[in-house]
Amino acid sequence: MRFMRIGEAGAERPAMLAQDGTWRDISRLVPDLGPETLATAAEVLAGADLSLLPALSPDSQRVGPPIARPRNIWCIGLNYSDHAAEAGMAVPAEPILFTKPGSTLSGPTDPILRPAHARKLDWEVELGVVIGKPALGIAEADAMDHVFGYVAANDVSEREWQIERGGQWSKGKGYPSFCPVGPLLVTRDEVPDPQALAMELTVNGAVMQKGTTATMVFGVAHIVAYLSRFVLLEPGDLIVTGTPPGVGMGFKPPRYLKGGDVVELTVEGLGRQRTVVQDV
Structure with a gap:
């Protein structure tokens, strides 16, 4: 479906x-x-x-976003080894968890808002997992039974807020519009292997990220089971599972978004986003 x-x-x-x-x-x-x-x-x-x-x-x-505002948006950090390398960080031994508020959710053509005090606005194409039934303390072998489907997502990040303002990742991830999702929500049965999906993101037509979910450190089933050890995953919850290399802060010198920039992304089988950065 x-x-x-x-x-x-x-x-x-x-x-x-x-x-x-x-x-x-x-x-x-x-x-x-x-x-x-x-x-x-x-x-x-x-x-x-x-x-x-x-x-x-x-x-x-x-x-609009293909799911209504979720109770929780769970996020996995540094989940691609080559992205961890470009960030100058070690590949994590366990999934790194942070959250985004539900107010970040926006549609696949809605503007990405850039407030005046945002100086290092960045992009991250990600596979999003939508939970279909509650999960708490489940085994990895059972994890996929709790997945409703998949979406394409952009974990928009303000790197100064994230890294230079006290070390709280969620601080740089939580501004309204910082989670464009969609256009499609595709049920689990139509995505036989979530670890074999091509991903791409462009800014003003130039390819910045090109990767595949095959290089995720922790796969979807592992992430769902792992999170369920610590939190109750509820229907409608969104998990964004990490990004491949090519984010703005990884360039030398870094490249960040400015007003009027056009960000387009696709995750194989989940449709294409086209968002424009809007100064506010």
Whole structure:
């Protein structure tokens, strides 16, 4: 199954791709795609006759984030060995965990906001994992049963705030719009191997990141099981799983985003984002 949420911010309607290639408004069956519904959404929609539902057009309407605001956004740091090297940090022995507030969530074409006191705004293309049922203390062998699906994400980061303002990573990750997600939410069954997805990010048309989830230090199943030892993973939770090399701070000299820059990214099978940096 492939999903979008289509409409203006705060008024998005959940949509599912029908067999005829049209997007259908499924809000009569599933009010939204988020914490209250994802645990049962696939079961409710299985076998539904989408042809009876209204059509929606992602070409003529805003596409929002494909999930409603999650209770939690969990993030894994330095999860690609070559990214750790460009950051001058050791490959971690265990997954590094930090969080982003739900207010960072934005759509795949919404602007990335750059406040006046942001001087080192950076990009990170990432595979996002959406939880479908609660997970606490689960085994790695069972972890994938708790995954609903996958999204493309950009873990936008302000490096001065992250690194030079007291060492708190979340501080540099939490400004509104710092987590563009989408356009698609694709269910787990349509992504047979999440460790074999190509990823790319460009800034103003120039390729900055080009990698594959095959080089993740800790794979999706390991991450889900590992996190469940320490926190309750809930339906609708988003896990962003790390980024390959090519982030702005890794260049010599570093390259950071400025107002008007166009950031485009794709994760194989999960659609393409196009966001513009907006000074505020």
